[in-house]
Amino acid sequence: MIDAKLIETRPDYVKEALAKKGWDFEPEGLLALFVKRRELLKEVESNKAEQNRLSKSVPQVKKEGGDVQALFAKVKELAALNKDKEVELDQVEKDIQAQIEVLPNMPDDDLLAGGKENNTPIYHFGEEPKFEGFTPKDHVELAESLGLIDYKRAAKISGSGTWVYTNLGARLEWALLNYFITTHLNDGYEMILPPHILNEQSGFTAGQFPKFREDVFWLEGQEPKKFILPTAETALVNLHRDEVLSEEDLPKRYFAYTPCYRKEAGSYRTEERGMIRGYQFDKVEMVQYTTDDGSDKAFDELVRKAQALLEGLGLCYQLNKLAAGDCSHSMARTYDIEVFIPSMKIYKEVSSVSNARDYQARRGMIRYKDKDGKMHFCHTLNGSGLATSRVFPALLEQNQQADGSVIIPEVLRPFMGGLSVLKPIK
RNA sequence: GGAGGCGUACCCAAGUGGUUGAAGGGGUCGGUCUUGAAAACCGAUAGAGGGUGCAAGCCCUGCCAGAGUUCGAAUCUCUGCGCCUCCGCCA
Numbered sequence: 001m002i003d004a005k006l007i008e009t010r011p012d013y014v015k016e017a018l019a020k021k022g023w024d025f026e027p028e029g030l031l032a033l034f035v036k037r038r039e040l041l042k043e044v045e046s047n048k049a050e051q052n053r054l055s056k057s058v059p060q061v062k063k064e065g066g067d068v069q070a071l072f073a074k075v076k077e078l079a080a081l082n083k084d085k086e087v088e089l090d091q092v093e094k095d096i097q098a099q100i101e102v103l104p105n106m107p108d109d110d111l112l113a114g115g116k117e118n119n120t121p122i123y124h125f126g127e128e129p130k131f132e133g134f135t136p137k138d139h140v141e142l143a144e145s146l147g148l149i150d151y152k153r154a155a156k157i158s159g160s161g162t163w164v165y166t167n168l169g170a171r172l173e174w175a176l177l178n179y180f181i182t183t184h185l186n187d188g189y190e191m192i193l194p195p196h197i198l199n200e201q202s203g204f205t206a207g208q209f210p211k212f213r214e215d216v217f218w219l220e221g222q223e224p225k226k227f228i229l230p231t232a233e234t235a236l237v238n239l240h241r242d243e244v245l246s247e248e249d250l251p252k253r254y255f256a257y258t259p260c261y262r263k264e265a266g267s268y269r270t271e272e273r274g275m276i277r278g279y280q281f282d283k284v285e286m287v288q289y290t291t292d293d294g295s296d297k298a299f300d301e302l303v304r305k306a307q308a309l310l311e312g313l314g315l316c317y318q319l320n321k322l323a324a325g326d327c328s329h330s331m332a333r334t335y336d337i338e339v340f341i342p343s344m345k346i347y348k349e350v351s352s353v354s355n356a357r358d359y360q361a362r363r364g365m366i367r368y369k370d371k372d373g374k375m376h377f378c379h380t381l382n383g384s385g386l387a388t389s390r391v392f393p394a395l396l397e398q399n400q401q402a403d404g405s406v407i408i409p410e411v412l413r414p415f416m417g418g419l420s421v422l423k424p425i426k
Numbered sequence: 427g428g429a430g431g432c433g434u435a436c437c438c439a440a441g442u443g444g445u446u447g448a449a450g451g452g453g454u455c456g457g458u459c460u461u462g463a464a465a466a467c468c469g470a471u472a473g474a475g476g477g478u479g480c481a482a483g484c485c486c487u488g489c490c491a492g493a494g495u496u497c498g499a500a501u502c503u504c505u506g507c508g509c510c511u512c513c514g515c516c517a
Contacts, residue, residue: 041477045486052486055498059444072497224507375474
């Protein structure tokens with residue numbers, strides 16, 4: 001959530017920043033509400049102060065045998081006078097809240113305005129494989145011929161947009177996750193396994209609601225409402241909601257493995273074959289809580305970590321600095337790490353690293369006390385480290401050989417019983 | 427799912443309608459004592475959000491959350507949430 005004070009004192013600055021995200025923000029309405037709010041607040045509070053003063057004097061007046069009834073009448077009168085104003089104030093505050101909470105985060109100053117077309121690749125790793133002397137298969141064919149994924153049976157037991165990892169496919173998926181987890185542990189991150197069913201407030205704090213209410217799976221008949229997490233970020237950034245941390249505990253570095261559940265309504269299912277986009281995919285997610293001046297450093301750290309994971313696998317990827325309009329709704333800054341998918345001849349996101357600055361912290365009252373006892377909002381950051389559903393196909397496609405086999409990256413072998421190559425079963 | 431209990435400041439806890447911003451204890455910080463430490467003793471410290479003001483300050487909110495009763499609520503009523511205990515069911 002954007003700071004209301006900032007909107008009030010520098011409306012043009014906020015307007016300009018949001019414009020870079022393609023968001024047309026007209027502050028006039030809010031500014032008028034701020035004025036209205038202040039007016040009402042002054043009236044209501046001074047009236048309330050008078051009521052309190054009179055009420056407090058009751059025991060004294062009683063003792064002196066004064067006219068208590070007259071006092072009662074006076075206070076009642078004041079209270080009646082205040083009632084309408086209190087209702088009005090309440091409404092104004094709700095209106096302000098409603099208007100501010102839908103606003104996206106403001107992008108960092110250095111980001112280009114506009115959408116995808118203005119994303120800037122800033123680093124490239126590895127070489128796009130050449131496949132000399134044979135026609136490469138796509139990952140769907142490979143997964144099938146190697147016996148890794150069963151799409152047919154997935155459709156039978158679940159539906160389209162899903163898959164079953166079978167045999168060595170399941171082993172490979174698990175090896176990837178283990179490789180990620182082991183790396184994060186070695187880097188000193190704390191492992192978390194959160195519940196997958198979360199309450200509405202968690203979605204709000206993460207900034208997924210109200211905007212993305214339609215994109216998650218809601219549990220039927222649950223009161224209060226519950227949804228299944230679309231990413232472990234939702235759980236991790238809510239861990240310290242409504243808490244006051246102390247500066248020496250920061251930064252907090254967490255990671256969690258969870259499947260992610262998304263409706264993906266209206267997505268490009270047809271061109272994205274196989275496991276490029278599904279209703280459920282596995283992801284290891286990293287989250288940091290930092291001080292309000294520590295998030296830039298943390299951001300670089302998370303980007304580096306995500307890069308290192310792909311580099312460990314030896315996969316060709318690019319690092320993409322997103323333009324303001326392509327950054328996530330709640331984020332001030334996002335870098336995507338995109339792995340090369342030969343069959344599609346494009347780079348597909350496997351990790352999205354973002355700095356929310358204090359946007360989520362304000363929504364969830366996540367604060368810390370500095371060494372002088374002063375309160376601050378934390379900064380929160382998140383980054384995939386990594387999502388498997390695109391690493392898996394990229395790995396198959398990039399590492400395929402002329403004979404249809406696929407070389408397993410060395411870092412994964414310890415998690416696959418030393419196996420070094422996947423061979424076709426038919 | 428059924429029955430009961432609880433929710434007060436960093437922690438424990440008193441408080442059941444009136445100057446209660448909230449007793450007491452622990453903790454923390456400072457001091458006395460001590461070669462040093464412990465103990466003992468003395469002192470300090472009670473969160474947060476908001477309004478107003480140059481500031482000191484003053485004011486509003488605030489004892490899980492919300493609504494209500496009352497001139498006045500931590501204290502009474504209702505609702506919700508959370509936790510605990512017992513019973514049932516169950517991976």
